[in-house]
Amino acid sequence: MRIDWWTIGLQTINLVVLLWLLGRFFFRPMAKVVADRQAAANALLDDAKAAQDKAEAAIRDAEAERDRTIAAREAALDAARKEAEGQRAKLVEAAHAEVQRQRADAEMAITHARGQAEAQMARHANELAADMAARLLEGPGAKLPLSAFLPELGQALSALPETTREALATSAESAHLLSARPLGDQDKAAAHEAISRALGHEASLTFDADPALIAGLRLSGGMAVLDVNLRADLDRVTAKLDNPDG
Template sequence: MTIDWWTLGLQTINVLILVWLLGRFFWRPVAAIIEQRRAAAQQILAEAEAKCNEASAALADIEKTRAGFAQERETVLAAAHEEGERERGARLQAAATEAESQQAAARAAMQKEQALAEKAFADRASRLAVEIAGRLVARLDGAAPRAAFLDWLLKEIRDLPDATRQAVAADGVTLEAISAAPLDPTDEERYRKLIAEALGAQPRIVFKADPGLIAGLELRGPQLVVNNSWRSDLDRILADLTHDNRI
């Protein structure tokens, strides 16, 4: 077998020219296009990765915001529950205070009504007792009670201050001697003499009768009033009883 070196050389040259032509006019544009496509693909991938990262970040923000909302919701619910409990406690306390105040007011009103009722009952009892005593005393009529009241009147006159007796002794002074029943002229003259001796003066004395005294003898004038009767005694007793009832 013989080798045709010229043919082989020409074929080799043809292959080299073909490779050069392919490399210059085919492979380089194809490689450039491939590189462009690869760069575009890389850019798309990079953009997609960036979008994915953005989406992941947004999702993380959403989850964070949702967690914040949940926490804020729990905080709001806890604060609302605490406020509700505090307001409920305040209302219960206010209701208890109001109920206690109403109970205290009711007790005070009951005590006041009871005190008023007791006072009214005591006053009625006192007045009734005084009235009964007055009716019983009114049946005591005679020389002995009149003599006793005359002695008491003369003693009270003697116990008066000197200035009072001197004022009564002034000229023109008229005194009233008041008895429960009218006195006969003899008794009037005797009473007038005894009263003048007790006063140490000779005033003008007018005798009058007042059944309201029940029994007794009183002396009244511009400068003095000597209460000396069952009526005045009963009034004083009633005043003392009423005062004790108030206490």
């Protein structure tokens, strides 16, 4: 057995040279190509990623925009709704107030009308009562003598103020004496005498009859009208009944 050292040496040199050559011409270019391709792929991926990021950002923007729009619309709707509700509440309130007022008016009117009606009715009743009283008194009143009224007339005349009394039934302007029935001469004289006494001077009188007085006298002249008769009494009573407050 013989080992050829020369061959070992030569083969070692050969292999080292081959190592260098292959490293230079095969492995390094291959690695470079692969690395280049990887870099290109990475660049492409980065580009794609950037594009994707941009697209996603755009989508996010659009979504934010949409959200904003929705929010604005909702706010507007809200405001409109609130306003509408406010309006409606105001309208309802106004309507309520109107209704209340109208009802109050109506009630007042009703009350008023009722009051008026009642007053009317009362008045009618009073008038009816007065009429009835007048009819009732017609008979007995006619029988009452003049002398029943003269003192009262005299008292009424005495109650008059001085100036009025003096101006009443003067010769320049005679007073008018109404009686229920036509007076006889005797009665006329008694009335003239009683009135003249009450006035303090000679009375100038004209006589007339009016059955509406029922019974009694009415002396009218100048500014004064003196009623001493049942009709006037009835009227007073009726007026009192009509207006119980006053």
